[in-house]
Amino acid sequence: MIITIASGKGGTGKTLISTSLALSLKDDYGVTLADCDVEEPNAGIFLKPQISGSESVDIMVPVVAEEKCTFCGKCAKVCAFNAIAVLGSHVLTFPQLCHGCGACSYLCPEKAITEEARHIGVVEWGDARGIKFIQGILTVGEAMAPPVISRVKEHESEQDIIIRDAPPGTSCPVVETVRGSDFCLLLTEPTPFGLNDLKLAVETVRELDIPFGVVINRTGAGDAGVENYCQEEKIHVLMTIPLDTEIARLYSRGVVLVEGMPEWKSRFIQLYNDIKEKVDA
Amino acid sequence: MKIAISATGTTLENDVDARFGRCSYFIIVDPETMEYEYIDNASSQAGGGAGVAAAQMIVGKGVEAVLTGSCGPNAYNVLSPAGIKVITGVAGRIGDVIEDYKEGRYKESSEANVSAHHGKS
Numbered sequence: 001m002i003i004t005i006a007s008g009k010g011g012t013g014k015t016l017i018s019t020s021l022a023l024s025l026k027d028d029y030g031v032t033l034a035d036c037d038v039e040e041p042n043a044g045i046f047l048k049p050q051i052s053g054s055e056s057v058d059i060m061v062p063v064v065a066e067e068k069c070t071f072c073g074k075c076a077k078v079c080a081f082n083a084i085a086v087l088g089s090h091v092l093t094f095p096q097l098c099h100g101c102g103a104c105s106y107l108c109p110e111k112a113i114t115e116e117a118r119h120i121g122v123v124e125w126g127d128a129r130g131i132k133f134i135q136g137i138l139t140v141g142e143a144m145a146p147p148v149i150s151r152v153k154e155h156e157s158e159q160d161i162i163i164r165d166a167p168p169g170t171s172c173p174v175v176e177t178v179r180g181s182d183f184c185l186l187l188t189e190p191t192p193f194g195l196n197d198l199k200l201a202v203e204t205v206r207e208l209d210i211p212f213g214v215v216i217n218r219t220g221a222g223d224a225g226v227e228n229y230c231q232e233e234k235i236h237v238l239m240t241i242p243l244d245t246e247i248a249r250l251y252s253r254g255v256v257l258v259e260g261m262p263e264w265k266s267r268f269i270q271l272y273n274d275i276k277e278k279v280d281a
Numbered sequence: 282m283k284i285a286i287s288a289t290g291t292t293l294e295n296d297v298d299a300r301f302g303r304c305s306y307f308i309i310v311d312p313e314t315m316e317y318e319y320i321d322n323a324s325s326q327a328g329g330g331a332g333v334a335a336a337q338m339i340v341g342k343g344v345e346a347v348l349t350g351s352c353g354p355n356a357y358n359v360l361s362p363a364g365i366k367v368i369t370g371v372a373g374r375i376g377d378v379i380e381d382y383k384e385g386r387y388k389e390s391s392e393a394n395v396s397a398h399h400g401k402s
Contacts, residue, residue: 076337082330085337087363094355096397097330143398 007187008197010168013217018165024268030160036177038136049128058117059100068112075104121148145173184212190222213238287349293376299350300400302332332356357393
């Protein structure tokens with residue numbers, strides 16, 4: 001069972017939910033928590049894992065041997081990301097734009113292009129209070145999150161309940177995280193921003209054909225827009241979390257909600273059972 | 282010798298587009314004769330590397346200078362080695378900009394004036 005915790009808008013409580021869900025389930029199930037927000041992984045701040053292993057994430061980028069090159073321009077033409085430019089008798093490469101697809105070297109008629117590894121991040125894993133913890137860390141300044149996320153996913157233990165903490169937004173890193181999930185929980189807040197970004201997130205998971213439900217965080221503030229939207233679209237709101245100073249205080253101290261307020265544990269177990277029922281249905 | 286200007290439209294009455302790689306059009310003009318053509322910028326909606334692709338296309342046009350609002354490092358690193366002067370911070374009606382260029386009111390930029398991905402919406 002793979003559950004991805006995603007959101008359009010940032011700061012709506014993805015990590016709050018994923019850490020509490022993981023800790024609530026760990027006594028009864030094997031649990032993997034995969035922090036796929038590789039630009040700013042923060043689940044570790046709450047779970048304080050003992051890291052026991054790590055590996056480098058590299059992508060293969062082109063190196064052009066100009067003495068073999070006839071400057072035909074084919075490599076530049078086939079590059080979907082404009083990471084290679086042919087100018088008269090020079091070839092320029094832009095490694096930071098390269099997605100590592102290998103089309104340029106594969107299609108070069110002169111075999112003038114080889115590939116070299118470029119380090120873009122690391123994946124770390126370890127144990128966090130009985131939870132298998134994995135996180136990806138994209139090197140600061142790098143733009144290519146999906147290869148790091150895909151490596152995080154390779155380390156998940158299939159027999160576990162896998163909880164993926166997704167990056168915010170709806171772009172490639174989110175799609176890479178959500179891909180292959182059995183269920184997606186979309187976090188939002190009852191504000192016009194929350195609603196706008198929830199709609200984008202809903203469009204994304206519908207396109208990916210993944211069952212989903214909504215959690216509304218900080219209820220009691222804002223307006224009824226999100227609730228009305230969910231009703232109109234027949235989207236199941238699986239949990240609401242009130243705007244509460246105590247919850248915010250715990251979070252700001254790095255305490256997982258279900259540890260600081262154990263009365264929440266049964267609600268997270270219920271949340272899992274609701275998800276399971278939807279997935280099995 | 283011709284120059285290229287990033288443009289919001291297809292005539293000299295339109296304004297300079299503030300973005301280089303993701304501008305709507307390029308106006309290629311000979312400032313002496315004011316003869317010009319426009320080019321749709323095929324890179325304006327590129328997923329990535331719009332500046333590189335636009336710059337490569339401009340290099341193929343054999344211009345001596347590019348006038349634009351902002352130019353990022355990737356585009357600059359294609360244009361500059363190709364011997365094309367890059368002039369940034371340019372704004373206003375294209376016809377007026379060409380007059381200013383002829384009178385030598387613009388100074389060549391020695392580096393990109395914005396970071397990569399600046400014009401990406």
